[in-house]
Amino acid sequence: MSTSTKKSDDTIPPEYPYAWSPNSTMTLDEFITKYKPSMVQNDGTKPWLWVRSKDTESLTSVEDQASALAKAATLLQEVTEKVEQIKNDDSIPVRSSKKTGAKSKKEVREQVQAEAVEKLKDISQEHGYVCGKWLIFAPSDRVDSIWAGISSSLVSGPLSSTSASCAKVATSPQNEVSGYQHVICVYIPDVYDKESVTEVMHVLLRKHGVNLSGVKSDLYTLIGLDSKHPSGISSTVWKNTALLKDAEIKELKDAYFAELSASKAAASAQTETTKKSKQAEGKPRLLLKKKNVKDEDPFASDDETDAKQPDSDKSGKGTTAMKRAHDSEREGDEGIARGKAKRKK
Numbered sequence: 362m363s364t365s366t367k368k369s370d371d372t373i374p375p376e377y378p379y380a381w382s383p384n385s386t387m388t389l390d391e392f393i394t395k396y397k398p399s400m401v402q403n404d405g406t407k408p409w410l411w412v413r414s415k416d417t418e419s420l421t422s423v424e425d426q427a428s429a430l431a432k433a434a435t436l437l438q439e440v441t442e443k444v445e446q447i448k449n450d451d452s453i454p455v456r457s458s459k460k461t462g463a464k465s466k467k468e469v470r471e472q473v474q475a476e477a478v479e480k481l482k483d484i485s486q487e488h489g490y491v492c493g494k495w496l497i498f499a500p501s502d503r504v505d506s507i508w509a510g511i512s513s514s515l516v517s518g519p520l521s522s523t524s525a526s527c528a529k530v531a532t533s534p535q536n537e538v539s540g541y542q543h544v545i546c547v548y549i550p551d552v553y554d555k556e557s558v559t560e561v562m563h564v565l566l567r568k569h570g571v572n573l574s575g576v577k578s579d580l581y582t583l584i585g586l587d588s589k590h591p592s593g594i595s596s597t598v599w600k601n602t603a604l605l606k607d608a609e610i611k612e613l614k615d616a617y618f619a620e621l622s623a624s625k626a627a628a629s630a631q632t633e634t635t636k637k638s639k640q641a642e643g644k645p646r647l648l649l650k651k652k653n654v655k656d657e658d659p660f661a662s663d664d665e666t667d668a669k670q671p672d673s674d675k676s677g678k679g680t681t682a683m684k685r686a687h688d689s690e691r692e693g694d695e696g697i698a699r700g701k702a703k704r705k706k
Contacts, residue, residue: 380411429488493552570617
């Protein structure tokens with residue numbers, strides 16, 4: 362099995378335009394806004410978007426990488442052949458026997474695979490090729506927000522205080538794929554440093570609420586060791602539950618989503634308050650009406666108010682009618698007075 366010509370997807374190609382670092386001409390926010398994984402289509406030239414928090418060079422020499430790759434590829438080929446032999450060896454029973462002490466095919470196969478995992482670790486540490494990544498899968502409708510959060514966290518947020526220093530996300534396929542999941546990789550310098558790996562895991566769960574799919578060594582990627590490999594060797598160095606219990610994982614994610622919901626509720630309430638305040642400022646002020654007798658005396662009844670006010674006043678015409686009555690009465694009195702004066706003469 363030859364892997365010497367296998368192209369590595371774990372390094373940023375020279376002059377690659379879809380990568381951001383502190384030396385980039387645009388800000389991180391500009392980069393994230395301009396290049397969204399759900400919008401950038403891979404035409405063969407842009408399979409990944411990269412964000413690197415600091416410009417660092419690999420501590421592993423090219424020679425060590427090549428040696429590690431060669432040894433690991435040879436070992437993988439040998440294990441694959443052994444697994445096939447076990448499968449076809451009729452002398453190895455399908456079921457184990459307590460009476461004879463014979464191991465089952467499954468037990469023999471798993472022993473070979475476990476030994477291979479330890480040998481791959483030895484090869485990696487011998488040549489200092491121990492880098493790898495946390496694997497995350499995100500649906501197309503959420504990948505932009507998840508990627509933006511991880512990128513910002515890596516550069517100036519919670520992830521920046523961990524050993525993680527680089528991340529990448531897969532762009533979109535040219536042709537629409539139903540249920541497509543974008544893989545996101547958060548790189549760590551040593552996959553065998555359990556404490557460091559777990560620290561990054563805590564941040565990804567508590568501060569980002571992502572679905573983690575284990576930790577994979579870059580060496581595993583280069584030799585083509587995936588979940589469907591015929592050797593049956595686990596494609597990840599760490600599974601989630603080997604680092605944290607299911608209950609702890611759930612607790613961390615629940616705390617993240619509870620905090621997110623509270624934040625959204627507070628933002629919504631603030632928006633509503635601001636909206637009502639602006640509406641109130643825009644309304645014209647209403648002039649207050651003068652209080653009438655009834656308003657001045659809260660204990661007055663409708664009958665008492667009507668008694669104080671003539672019926673004619675209720676229609677608004679009372680004042681004019683009363684004035685005319687008084688004028689007529691006065692004119693009559695003056696006429697009588699003039700008549701009496703004439704008789705005296």
